[in-house]
Amino acid sequence: MSDRALRIGLPVLMLALVLVTWDLVVRAFAIPPFVLPSPGLVLSTLIADGGLLWQSLLVTLTTTFEGFLLAAIGGIGLAVLFSQSRLIEYSLYPYAVILQVTPIVAIAPLLLIYLPQPLAVLACAWIVAFFPVLANTTLGLASVDHNLIALFELYQATRWQLLWNLKLPSALPQMLAGLRIAGGLSLIGAVVAEIAAGSAGAGSGLAYRIAESGYRLNIPRMFAALLLLSLAGIAIFFALSALSHLALRRWHESAVKRER
Amino acid sequence: MNSPGPEIVSLRNVGKTFESGTVALEHFSLDVREGEFVSLLGPSGCGKSTALRIIAGLSAPSAGAIEWPGDTASEGKIGFVFQEPTLMPWADVAANVRLPLRLAHADEVQSRAAVLQALERVGLADFAQSYPRELSGGMKMRTSIARALATEPQLLLMDEPFAALDEITRFKLNNDLLTLWQALRRTVIFVTHSVFESVYLSQRIVLMTPRPGRVFAEIAIPAPYPRDERFRTSADYAGYCRQVAETLGKAMGGAP
Numbered sequence: 001m002s003d004r005a006l007r008i009g010l011p012v013l014m015l016a017l018v019l020v021t022w023d024l025v026v027r028a029f030a031i032p033p034f035v036l037p038s039p040g041l042v043l044s045t046l047i048a049d050g051g052l053l054w055q056s057l058l059v060t061l062t063t064t065f066e067g068f069l070l071a072a073i074g075g076i077g078l079a080v081l082f083s084q085s086r087l088i089e090y091s092l093y094p095y096a097v098i099l100q101v102t103p104i105v106a107i108a109p110l111l112l113i114y115l116p117q118p119l120a121v122l123a124c125a126w127i128v129a130f131f132p133v134l135a136n137t138t139l140g141l142a143s144v145d146h147n148l149i150a151l152f153e154l155y156q157a158t159r160w161q162l163l164w165n166l167k168l169p170s171a172l173p174q175m176l177a178g179l180r181i182a183g184g185l186s187l188i189g190a191v192v193a194e195i196a197a198g199s200a201g202a203g204s205g206l207a208y209r210i211a212e213s214g215y216r217l218n219i220p221r222m223f224a225a226l227l228l229l230s231l232a233g234i235a236i237f238f239a240l241s242a243l244s245h246l247a248l249r250r251w252h253e254s255a256v257k258r259e260r
Numbered sequence: 261m262n263s264p265g266p267e268i269v270s271l272r273n274v275g276k277t278f279e280s281g282t283v284a285l286e287h288f289s290l291d292v293r294e295g296e297f298v299s300l301l302g303p304s305g306c307g308k309s310t311a312l313r314i315i316a317g318l319s320a321p322s323a324g325a326i327e328w329p330g331d332t333a334s335e336g337k338i339g340f341v342f343q344e345p346t347l348m349p350w351a352d353v354a355a356n357v358r359l360p361l362r363l364a365h366a367d368e369v370q371s372r373a374a375v376l377q378a379l380e381r382v383g384l385a386d387f388a389q390s391y392p393r394e395l396s397g398g399m400k401m402r403t404s405i406a407r408a409l410a411t412e413p414q415l416l417l418m419d420e421p422f423a424a425l426d427e428i429t430r431f432k433l434n435n436d437l438l439t440l441w442q443a444l445r446r447t448v449i450f451v452t453h454s455v456f457e458s459v460y461l462s463q464r465i466v467l468m469t470p471r472p473g474r475v476f477a478e479i480a481i482p483a484p485y486p487r488d489e490r491f492r493t494s495a496d497y498a499g500y501c502r503q504v505a506e507t508l509g510k511a512m513g514g515a516p
Contacts, residue, residue, distance in 0.1 A: 147346040150318050154340050155363040155411075165362070169350045251349045251391050 037220040046224040053209065053221075057228050060190055060205040063118070064236070067125025067186040072179055074126065075133025083141040083167065084159070100131035104189055108196035117197055121205070124193035129186035136178030140171025173252050176244040183236040191229065206232075265294035267329045268415060268447050269315060275323030275472075276310050284310040286472035288324070292449060294414075297441055299450045299458035299465045301504070303512065307473020308451045309343075312417050315449065316340050339408030339446075341418040345400035347392040347407075353379070354388040357407045364411070371410075378406040381440060398429035405437070409444075418450045422457070434460055435488065442485055455508060459500045460492060467504070469511045476511040479504055 019039045025031070026038040033041055046053065078096070082089035104124055111120040144167050152162050168175075194207035206225050213221040248255035269292050276285040284307040292298050300308040313319040315326065316338055347356045357378055361371035379385045382402040392400055401421055408416060422430040438461060441448055452458050458465045459481055469476045481500050483491060491497055 145346060147342045147344060148348065150313075151340065151342070151346060151359075152363065153318060154316055154338065155360045157363045161363055165359075166348070169348065172350070251393060253393075256393065 034217045034219050037223055041220050042223040042227065045220040046227065049221055049224060053206070053225055053228055056204055056206040056209045056225070057232060060187075060194065060207065060229070061232060063121050063125055063190040063194075063205065064187045064232075067122055067129055067189055068179075068183055070122070070126045071129035071133055071182050071186055075130045075178065075182070076137050076175060078130075079134050079137035079141055079171075080163065080168075082138055084163075096131060096134055099127055104128050104192050105196065108193045111193070112197055121190055121193040121197065124196075125186040125189035128189035128192075129182040132181040132185065133175070133178040136174040136181075137171055140174030141167050143174075144170045173248055173254060176240075176247060180237070180240045180244060183240045184233055187229075187233050187236060265296070267291050268294045268296075270327040270329065271311070271315070271324065272327065273324035274311070274314060274321045274326065276307070276314060276319065277322045283472035285314075285321075286474050288474055290466060290475065292415075292447060294330070294447055295445050296464065297448045297450065297462045299452055299462040300468060301452055301455065301458045301465050301508065302468030302473070303470055304453055306468040306470035308468055309419050310473065311468075312340075312419050312449065312451050315415075316417050337411075337414040339411065339413035339416045341401075341404050341408050341416070341421045343420045343423060345392070345397075345404040347400060347403055349392050352389050352391050353384060353395070353403050353406075356392070356403055357410050359407060360411045374410055374412075375406075378410045381409060381443075382406045382436070396429075397425050398433060401425065401433060402436075405440075409440075414447060416446050416448045418448065420451050420453065423453070430457070431489075431492070437461065438485065438487060455501055455505050459497060459504055460487060465504055467507055467511050477507050479507060 023038050023040065026036055037045070078092070082093065104127060107127065108120070108124050111123050114120075115123060148166055148170070149162070152166055157165070190205065191207040194205040195211055197208065198211050206229050210222050210225045210229075213219070213225065245255050250256075269290075271288055271290045274285055274288045275283070277283050288307070288311060290298075290311070300311060302308050310319065314321050318340075348359070351359075354375055358371055358375045361374060366374075376385065376388075379388055382405050384399060384402050384406060387395065387399065387403075392403070395403065404421070422433050425433065434457065437448075450458070450461060462481055465479045465481065467476045467479065468474065479500075483496055483500065
């Protein structure tokens with residue numbers, strides 16, 4: 001069996017095993033659906049509540065996407081600014097770290113007080129997602145081959161030429177790694193903020209559905225929403241990995257296929 | 261053979277002390293004439309690379325002066341080849357070679373022609389679209405040389421360019437470099453720690469002592485060009501090598 005077939009076949013087999021066991025356990029012990037619904041029930045709920053859950057998914061995904069976009073712009077922009085001016089870096093970097101190390105769950109309620117709910121959720125998605133972009137891009141911008149910098153200096157490149165033709169392309173692999181982390185994190189940020197908003201919020205995101213279903217003991221719907229969330233996370237991860245691969249496949253070690 | 265052209269660059273009592281207190285160069289004086297092939301030879305840490313960077317303007321001397329007697333302003337007229345190929349991995353060979361022209365906002369059509377010519381000179385015309393990672397070490401170095409030649413520099417500075425290559429590739433590149441030098445008649449300052457390489461290539465060898473780096477002796481190698489494999493295996497060559505090696509030994513003995 002080829003390596004590729006194993007890599008796809010084995011996880012699928014694992015999934016099938018888990019689902020069958022889950023189903024058998026639910027049947028054998030006659031577990032009521034409000035404790036643990038069977039996989040079949042989760043699936044049928046997913047289909048029955050499809051319209052509602054789909055709407056919620058779109059809300060959460062929109063927040064995630066906007067948060068990610070702002071994180072990308074903010075993270076890369078700030079990293080570039082840091083690389084241009086040490087004074088700015090020294091002034092702002094500690095606060096970027098503080099923003100990162102303070103648990104988002106603790107910040108979310110505060111943001112919900114000061115900001116309208118959609119904006120607060122967006123802010124949470126942004127806060128969690130922007131730091132990996134900033135940190136990775138900063139690392140990339142700082143690891144440019146010093147001989148190439150000397151070469152640009154020799155040919156009297158302007159600051160702009162140095163940034164555009166050398167530093168940014170050179171930092172691209174780290175930047176993309178940061179973005180890949182940020183994609184998953186902005187989803188987490190959005191979900192955390194929606195949960196924090198909870199019943200108080202007028203939101204309708206997927207996390208809000210989960211919280212709401214929890215209060216109503218609608219456990220099958222909780223599972224269905226959770227399934228959708230994790231599928232969304234997987235889709236985001238693969239989309240960003242594909243983007244990274246496309247951008248680096250011609251030249252970077254991480255993306256180049258080697259023949260042995 | 262040693263056509264005494266006008267001086268292209270003169271270093272007068274140049275000194276360089278790094279922030280750490282390391283004295284890399286002290287009272288370093290060197291005159292290089294137009295069209296000359298000069299090697300700076302010495303053990304690692306003798307400041308020869310520092311001298312080269314100072315000539316290139318990449319590093320400022322802490323003492324002394326550099327004079328450019330002719331109209332050869334240092335700007336844009338200098339090509340630099342580093343110890344490593346120093347190529348941009350995300351750009352193909354043609355784009356790497358075109359870089360100096362692009363930074364100078366050179367005309368698109370003209371620079372394309374210049375790139376092609378530079379690539380032909382180093383024998384890489386067929387690899388214009390290749391990426392650096394697809395090239396061998398020698399080919400990467402050729403790309404680096406082509407890039408240095410793209411601006412038609414008056415002065416070519418080379419910092420141990422072939423040190424990391426295997427011997428067979430190094431000999432081949434030595435030969436090709438000499439052929440290029442004879443065709444183009446540019447001034448070359450070549451830094452190396454190989455006695456054999458310096459004798460094979462240069463008209464004149466400047467021997468340096470380490471810590472602090474200064475000129476210990478200058479030895480002319482009056483063997484005629486073109487030099488080829490026959491020269492490399494000749495008794496003359498062996499004689500020059502012995503002479504240079506002995507002087508180098510004295511230079512090292514002089515310094516603790």
